[in-house]
Amino acid sequence: MSGIMVKNITKKFGDFIAVNNVSFDVKEGELAALLGPSGSGKSTLLRIIAGLENPDMGQIFLTGKDVTPLRTQKRNVGFVFQHYALFKHMTVEKNIAFGLEIQKKDKKEIKQKVEELIDLVKLNGYNKHYPSQLSGGQRQRVALARALATEPKVLLLDEPFGSLDAKVRKNLAQWIRDLHNRVNVTSVFVTHDQNEAIEISDKIIVINRGKVEQIGNATDVYEHPKSKFVASFVGNVNVINANIKKNHIVITGTKEKIQFKEKTEINFQNIVLLIRPEDIIVKDNSTEDTVPCIINGIYYRGSFYEVDLKVGTNNVKSLVPKEDFFKFEWRKGTKVYIRFRKFKIFEASEGHKKVHEMLKQLGYIE
Amino acid sequence: MENKTNCVEVVRKQKQAGKWVLISFVLLWFFVLIIFPLIGIVRETFKNAISVITSSLSSTASTHAFWLTILITFVAVVINTIFGTIMAIVFAKQNFKGKLFLESLIDLPFAVSPIVAGFMFVILFGPGGWIGSWFYSMNIKIIYALPGMIIATLFVTLPFVAKEIIPVLREFGIEQDEAALILGASQWQIFWKVTLPSIRWGLAYGVTLTIARSIGEFGAVLVVSGSIINKTQTATLRIHDQFTDLNYAGAFSAALILALISFIILNLIQYAQKRKKRI
Numbered sequence: 001m002s003g004i005m006v007k008n009i010t011k012k013f014g015d016f017i018a019v020n021n022v023s024f025d026v027k028e029g030e031l032a033a034l035l036g037p038s039g040s041g042k043s044t045l046l047r048i049i050a051g052l053e054n055p056d057m058g059q060i061f062l063t064g065k066d067v068t069p070l071r072t073q074k075r076n077v078g079f080v081f082q083h084y085a086l087f088k089h090m091t092v093e094k095n096i097a098f099g100l101e102i103q104k105k106d107k108k109e110i111k112q113k114v115e116e117l118i119d120l121v122k123l124n125g126y127n128k129h130y131p132s133q134l135s136g137g138q139r140q141r142v143a144l145a146r147a148l149a150t151e152p153k154v155l156l157l158d159e160p161f162g163s164l165d166a167k168v169r170k171n172l173a174q175w176i177r178d179l180h181n182r183v184n185v186t187s188v189f190v191t192h193d194q195n196e197a198i199e200i201s202d203k204i205i206v207i208n209r210g211k212v213e214q215i216g217n218a219t220d221v222y223e224h225p226k227s228k229f230v231a232s233f234v235g236n237v238n239v240i241n242a243n244i245k246k247n248h249i250v251i252t253g254t255k256e257k258i259q260f261k262e263k264t265e266i267n268f269q270n271i272v273l274l275i276r277p278e279d280i281i282v283k284d285n286s287t288e289d290t291v292p293c294i295i296n297g298i299y300y301r302g303s304f305y306e307v308d309l310k311v312g313t314n315n316v317k318s319l320v321p322k323e324d325f326f327k328f329e330w331r332k333g334t335k336v337y338i339r340f341r342k343f344k345i346f347e348a349s350e351g352h353k354k355v356h357e358m359l360k361q362l363g364y365i366e
Numbered sequence: 367m368e369n370k371t372n373c374v375e376v377v378r379k380q381k382q383a384g385k386w387v388l389i390s391f392v393l394l395w396f397f398v399l400i401i402f403p404l405i406g407i408v409r410e411t412f413k414n415a416i417s418v419i420t421s422s423l424s425s426t427a428s429t430h431a432f433w434l435t436i437l438i439t440f441v442a443v444v445i446n447t448i449f450g451t452i453m454a455i456v457f458a459k460q461n462f463k464g465k466l467f468l469e470s471l472i473d474l475p476f477a478v479s480p481i482v483a484g485f486m487f488v489i490l491f492g493p494g495g496w497i498g499s500w501f502y503s504m505n506i507k508i509i510y511a512l513p514g515m516i517i518a519t520l521f522v523t524l525p526f527v528a529k530e531i532i533p534v535l536r537e538f539g540i541e542q543d544e545a546a547l548i549l550g551a552s553q554w555q556i557f558w559k560v561t562l563p564s565i566r567w568g569l570a571y572g573v574t575l576t577i578a579r580s581i582g583e584f585g586a587v588l589v590v591s592g593s594i595i596n597k598t599q600t601a602t603l604r605i606h607d608q609f610t611d612l613n614y615a616g617a618f619s620a621a622l623i624l625a626l627i628s629f630i631i632l633n634l635i636q637y638a639q640k641r642k643k644r645i
Binding site for chain 2: 099
């Protein structure tokens with residue numbers, strides 16, 4: 001059963017289309033990430049699910065029920081705001097109890113539930129503290145406890161780690177993943193950080209300019225990006241200008257040819273190859289399918305080396321194991337050869353037209 | 367080396383000297399403007415026999431004047447608190463055409479001289495006035511009567527509550543309201559449980575300013591009230607009246623009481639302001 005279903009949602013602010021016909025669904029118990037750059041409409045979408053904004057078109061289903069006509073108060077969703085939005089004049093326990101007090105629950109019951117939640121978010125001893133006396137991470141946890149107090153079936157988190165420093169962020173992200181597994185809830189969190197999305201979510205919905213670019217798990221989105229945008233937004237990627245001539249690829253500024261698996265008779269001008277740095281293999285000697293290039297810069301990165309290379313007129317980055325470095329004594333200016341483990345082909349001007357898909361269907365590439 | 371420490375010492379002494387010049391300037395200023403007049407009032411009051419003071423204070427005209435001031439202040443505070451809060455919420459949270467213009471009008475009572483404001487109301491609500499003539503035909507007196515005095519006081523104190531709360535509400539934003547909304551609270555519950563507690567010290571500050579101003583208001587009330595003894599004479603008007611009648615004992619004793627009230631209010635204001643900053 002689907003926990004959250006978003007169906008053809010469109011939202012305009014004046015002439016600006018913030019969300020453009022977006023549909024996706026999140027299965028019950030899943031933790032999904034809405035990933036996109038700022039201004040992509042992901043926060044608006046989250047607010048529409050919560051009922052804080054009304055969509056111009058489309059429907060929202062929560063646990064199978066159409067909640068589009070329901071007001072925010074009636075949707076029973078948990079929401080964690082980017083800046084927590086804790087009630088400043090209330091103590092930690094009052095903040096957590098707020099939703100239960102609105103529901104006019106029994107005093108004893110509220111007290112017990114608050115204790116349970118304080119235990120869950122590990123804030124024991126902070127019951128009587130005010131938000132201003134807490135650190136960012138602690139506030140975040142109070143916000144979470146408050147959102148979970150009414151036992152919502154759906155939990156929405158807006159940039160939950162956005163305003164925390166790197167170390168706290170990492171711990172909290174993992175902790176939220178664990179918490180999600182323990183509490184019976186379907187969650188969606190908004191983020192602009194691909195690493196967060198990849199690390200903790202079951203499903204990633206990549207959004208750009210109000211449209212869904214791709215939906216899939218972390219591996220899908222990283223390994224098989226469906227558009228130039230997804231490839232470059234999720235993870236690092238090299239963009240190499242090239243042309244397709246008959247049955248091979250020629251990188252702009254080089255003469256070397258990369259053969260297709262099968263023979264083709266098609267020509268494409270101005271395409272781009274998208275290649276992850278770890279998919280560029282640097283070699284000492286030329287073999288089949290290698291392209292010569294010059295080392296432009298070498299950066300020590302601890303467990304590996306990052307190398308800048310000049311291929312024709314293109315600058316690319318590659319990640320190289322340390323052993324290779326010690327073996328071949330590469331320096332800046334050394335001529336080396338690179339081979340592409342795998343790559344995607346898109347039209348240079350329009351990332352959405354999937355040249356790659358076409359070539360793949362024709363069986364020219366894998 | 368020794369030279370250097372000497373230099374430091376000289377600079378330190380210069381700084382100290384500068385500090386004391388400033389402090390003594392402030393003290394002098396305070397004495398000339400505030401402390402001396404206060405001492406003057408106390409001295410003048412007690413120079414006369416206590417009996418004169420008590421008799422002048424317990425005269426029906428004086429007690430009536432004080433009660434009238436208290437009544438007007440009370441009504442002004444209640445009305446301004448309610449409308450000021452509503453006004454602040456509307457200006458801080460709603461968007462509509464003409465909002466900027468309307469908001470700039472809140473400051474008008476600060477810019478207009480109270481006497482001018484008083485005349486405005488006389489023209490408007492007087493027997494021959496635009497609105498006043500209608501009320502007169504209904505046999506309701508506004509000018510030279512209590513309603514006019516309340517309207518004048520409301521006018522001069524209009525900005526205090528709203529002006530204090532608007533920035534607090536703006537800074538507060540709407541996120542906490544939204545959080546409460548999601549947790550199931552109605553707009554009414556949000557107002558009582560979230561909005562009001564977070565503006566309470568701003569509100570307290572605005573109310574105290576309103577009280578202070580209502581008690582002390584002179585110009586506007588003088589014009590609309592006609593200062594009729596035992597009828598439309600407030601405490602400040604009474605002081606003015608006694609002063610012009612050369613009844614200094616009466617004037618000073620009443621003035622002393624108003625000064626005392628002001629002093630208490632001043633302390634309340636400072637307390638409210640401190641709390642406001644803390645929240």
